[in-house]
Amino acid sequence: MNSTDPSTSALLIVGHGSTVNPDSAAPSLVHAAAIRRRRIFGQVACAFWKEEPGMRDWPFLFDESIRDVYVVPNFISEGYFTRTVIPRELEMDGAPGAVTPRPDTGQRWHYCEPVGNHPSMTELLLRRAREVAPSVPERETSLLIVGHGTGLNDNSAVAAKEQAARIGAMGQYARVLSTYMEEPPLIADWAKLTDTPNVVVVPFFISDGLHSYQDIPVLLGIESEITASASERLRQGEVFMQNPRHLHGRNLYYASAIGTEAQFADVIVEQAGAGSV
Numbered sequence: 001m002n003s004t005d006p007s008t009s010a011l012l013i014v015g016h017g018s019t020v021n022p023d024s025a026a027p028s029l030v031h032a033a034a035i036r037r038r039r040i041f042g043q044v045a046c047a048f049w050k051e052e053p054g055m056r057d058w059p060f061l062f063d064e065s066i067r068d069v070y071v072v073p074n075f076i077s078e079g080y081f082t083r084t085v086i087p088r089e090l091e092m093d094g095a096p097g098a099v100t101p102r103p104d105t106g107q108r109w110h111y112c113e114p115v116g117n118h119p120s121m122t123e124l125l126l127r128r129a130r131e132v133a134p135s136v137p138e139r140e141t142s143l144l145i146v147g148h149g150t151g152l153n154d155n156s157a158v159a160a161k162e163q164a165a166r167i168g169a170m171g172q173y174a175r176v177l178s179t180y181m182e183e184p185p186l187i188a189d190w191a192k193l194t195d196t197p198n199v200v201v202v203p204f205f206i207s208d209g210l211h212s213y214q215d216i217p218v219l220l221g222i223e224s225e226i227t228a229s230a231s232e233r234l235r236q237g238e239v240f241m242q243n244p245r246h247l248h249g250r251n252l253y254y255a256s257a258i259g260t261e262a263q264f265a266d267v268i269v270e271q272a273g274a275g276s277v
Contacts, residue, residue, distance in 0.1 A: 008067040010043040011035060011272055014055060014086050015074045017048030021209045025051050027259045028074045028206075034265040041272075042066060047090075049081065055089035062107075069109045070272035076116035076147075076204055076259070077159040087111065110272075115206075115259075116159045118267045122166050124258055129200045132243055132255040142175040142194035143167065146187050146203045146216060149180025157183060160204045181215060188219040191248040198244075198251045206259030213239050221247050222254065 013032050018024035028046045036044040045061045047053050053061065062069060071090065073082045087094025092109050100109045115121075129143055145167075147160030160178040168176035174196045179187040190199060201220065203212045217223040217239050244251035 005067070006040060007042045008065060009041050010045065010062045010066045010069045011041045011268070012058075012061065012069055012071045013044070013046045013074050013268060014071060014090075015046060015048050015051075015206065016081065017051030018209065019050050021207075024207050024209045026207060027257075027264065031074070031265040031268055034262070035269060038269075040269060041070075049085060049089070055086065058090050059105075064105065067107055069107055070112055071109060072112045072268050072271045073114040074206055074259070074264075074268065075114040076206060078114050078117060082114045112271045115264060115267050115271060118271060120263070120267055120270075121159075121258070122163055124261050124263060124267075125163055125202055125204070126167065126172075127263075128202050128255050128258055128261060132202075132240075133198065133200045133253040136198050136200070136251070136253070138172045139174055140196055141173055141198040141200055142177065142196045143173045144177050144179050144187065144190055144194070144199065144201045146201060146205075147178060147180050148205075148211065149183035163204065181211065181219065186219070187216060190220060190252075191250070194250070196250070198253070200253045200255065202255045203257045205257040208240075208257045208260055212257045217254070220252065220254065222252075 013028050015025055015028035025048055032044050032046050043062050043066060047055045047057060047061065049055060073086055075082050083094055092100035092111055094111060096111060096113045098111045102109060125145060133141065145160045145164050147157050149157045157178065157180055164176050164178035167173065175194060177185060177193060179185050179190065179193065181187060185193055203216060205212055222239065222245055240254060240256045243253045
């Protein structure tokens with residue numbers, strides 16, 4: 001935070017949250033707790049779009065000792081939420097690096113870039129892929145990075161596409177593709193998209209929510225359908241613990257969401273630091 005006094009600075013991690021999935025907010029809360037223990041900031045808080053505390057609670061999140069607040073969106077892609085929803089709800093300038101003065105409190109609120117824009121995303125994706133498929137020859141492996149994808153938001157697929165291009169340019173894996181749940185190339189077509197004996201699938205999401213432990217396993221063919229009992233079993237992480245699966249004559253390795261990586265706490269801190277420049 002440059003010359004800013006750490007004791008008078010605060011970090012606000014903003015997540016999406018969910019009214020139906022209690023795991024959605026978990027990574028933001030875990031990373032906030034880890035950062036809080038480091039005592040880098042005087043105060044650390046989270047706010048969510050779909051959970052409490054909500055973003056509109058911003059006037060009550062920090063006490064009068066705080067002079068600078070660094071707002072870091074815990075989102076993979078830069079789009080509607082980071083450019084429109086968060087700035088609107090927090091009543092601040094939504095340009096990355098912008099500073100919004102709060103005359104009534106004397107605070108300055110700094111808007112930072114989302115975590116998905118951080119350059120270490122490539123390294124974290126590679127680490128997650130290697131963790132889930134240790135000792136598997138990369139030249140005999142296809143790496144599939146899964147995003148949500150939607151025709152309603154052109155930015156939804158951009159982050160996964162950029163990461164796939166960067167990793168593919170390294171020449172380590174036989175093939176690297178960005179795939180999506182709702183737009184081509186579909187993750188459901190993984191067996192048609194690849195011809196290697198090994199396939200590693202890494203969800204490019206913040207949390208292990210309904211998409212990563214229910215929707216994608218069905219699309220991959222790991223699960224035929226999601227019953228109530230299967231949902232609870234998968235939610236406990238079982239879906240990520242049974243690698244490899246042998247499907248379509250391949251070894252299929254399925255990783256947990258990238259946003260659960262412990263190093264995301266470092267990414268959040270660095271994005272806050274960049275927001276103070």
